[in-house]
Amino acid sequence: MAAAAAVHVLVFPTPVQGHINCMMHFAAGLVDAGLHVTFLHSDHNLRRLGGAATAGSPRLRFLSVPDDHARGVGDLLELLRSFQTKGSVAYRSLLTSLVRAGDNSNDGFPPVTCVVADGILSFAIDAAEEIGVPAIAFRTGSACSILSYFSLPRMFQLGDLPFPAGGGGGDLDEPVRGVPGMESFLRRRDLPSQFRSCTENQIDPMLQYLIDVTAHSSSVRALVLNTAASMEASAVAHIAKRMRDVFAIGPLQDMFPAPAGAASLWRADDACMAWLDGKTDRSVVYVSLGSLTVISREQFTEFLSGLIATGYPFLWVLRPNMVEASKNASVQEAIEEARNCNGRVVEWAPQRDVLRHRAVGCFLTHAGWNSTVEATIEGVPMMCWPFFADQQMNSRFVGAVWKTGLDMKDVCDRAVVAKMVREAMESAEIRESARTLARMVRQDVADGGSSAAEFKRLVGFIKELSTTNK
Incomplete structure (x- = not known):
């Protein structure tokens, strides 16, 4: 424990909810292993968290760097580029001070010895290495999606890209051959x-950013993924061929509880749990499209009409301004x-508690990676x-792969919503597949499981980097 106490990891997520959530559980795991952790928020988010960002272990603290941008989907690229300019200057200054002598605040934190930064904040990794601090990349998305970014050149070579111009990109059900291990089931619409928006001469700016930071990962000391062997072993294996080292250590949400309130930028409506208590087993449809999704009024109406048509009670997370012109009467x-x-609408819900509640029968989700793994852990059909x-x-x-739910991409029609909700709620085959995968994932995260072993190896790797760097 003495050696671990000298190790101090700076954990730096992209300042949006899904990234914070995942990396907060990771930070809790490092603290549980006896390490000191500084969790770096943006100024905006640290103010938003308020007192919740002071809770937890004496080996965990929260600091921040400037960030003046909004959190809408359309602002993400601007936010990331802002971090490369204004935010990176403040980050470098802060990290330099933390490396030299801790923060001189007499709170018992040793100097920072390692950085684990969000893989899409490549500047944070480069700056740490330039200062002399070993850095590791953490990607919060699925391994399968990261592999697709790596595979872009091969997809162009094989003719998977670009999609035909006009007509909505041609046949979106055309098979994709350029992502290794997925040739039998991946379609254009699944990328x-x-x-x-790819053409022969132009790539979407956000996609280009993701391609660049993914390529950057190949040069870092290691890549950390919040996934499990039972979910994405093939994708992890293909990624590993391009990396110096890879650690598949998830789902972290089932391994290490985050400090109360420290991972959520929204205050959950806990009263919805009492509402669930009054419902029968597996009778409720839980609906949440995440922290960034914005839907039109027409899409809102289709979802609502479809949900009502099923006759099932539903709990719907509807963030303020999630619906375009949502203040409209x-x-x-x-x-x-x-x-x-028979529906309940809340601005935010305690999702893990909701998903493990006996009354929840299925989860209508945007399929963000955090939501996907949380539903998987609890064996809830999606x-x-x-x-x-x-x-x-x-x-x-x-x-198509796990068969733990249904995929309704590119369609928002009340009849389809109602049909698929009923199938997700009532299909014995889907429910059994969900339960089977949940058992496998729980084995991965249990003592002796692949994810638990990889996390232990990662802690040893961080300790070795910290000691060698000294």
């Missing part, structure tokens, strides 16, 4: 959403209609309506 009236039709980025890949794995 990350930005692939659809017709939207508010529709929300009231939902409440009158109905996926992916919005962007890796969600398209994740939903294909749910529907």
Whole structure:
């Protein structure tokens, strides 16, 4: 424990909810292993967390760097580029001070000896190495999506890309051959959403950013993935061929609880749990499209009408301004209609508690990676309506590979919503597949399982880097 106490890891996520959530559980695991951890937020998010960011172990603390940008999906690339300029200067200054002598605050933290930065913040990895601190990349998305970014050159070579111009990109059900290990089931529509705008001469700016940071990962000391062998062994193996080292250590959400309130930027409506208590077993549809998805009024109406048509009670997470023009009277009236039709609408929910509740029968989700692994852990059937980025890949794995749910991408129609919700709620085959995968994942994260062993190896790797660097 004495050697571990001298190890101090700076954990730096991208300042959006899904990335913070995953990397907060990772930080909790490092603290549990006896290491000191500084968790680096943006100024905006640290203010938003308030007192919740002071809880936890005396070996865990929260600091921040400037970030003045909004969190909408359309602002993500601007946010990331801002971090490369204004944020990176503050980050380098802070890291330098933490390396030289801790922070001189007499709180018992030794100097920083290692950085684990979000893999899409490549500047944070480069700056740490330039200062003399060994750095590791952590990618919070699925291994299958990361492999697709690596595979872009091969997809162009084989003719998978670009999609035909006009007509919505040609036949979106055309097979994709260029992502190794996925040739038998991957279609054009299953690639990350930005692939659809690829042409011979132009690539979507956000996709180009992701391709660049993924390529950058090949040069880092190691890549950490929040996944399990039972979920993505093939994708991890193909990624490992391109890396110096890879650690598949998840799902972290089932391994290390985060400090209360420290991982969520929204205050959960815990009263919904009492509402669930009043429902019968597996009778409720849980609906959450994540922290970034924005839907049109028409899509909102289709979802709502489809949910009501099933006759099942539903718990719907509807963030403020998630629906375009959501202050419009017709939207508010529709929300009231939902409440009158055996539905409950909340701005945010304690998702893990909801998913493990006996009353929840299925999860209508955007298939973000955190939501996907959380539902997988609890054995809850999913109905996926992916919005962007890796969600398209994740939903294909749910529907075609693991068979733990249904994939409704590219469709938002009330009749389809109702049909698929009923199937997800009532299919014995889907429920059994979900339970089977849940058992396998729990074996991965249990003592002696692959993820538990990889996490232990990662802690040893970090200790060795910290000692060697000294």
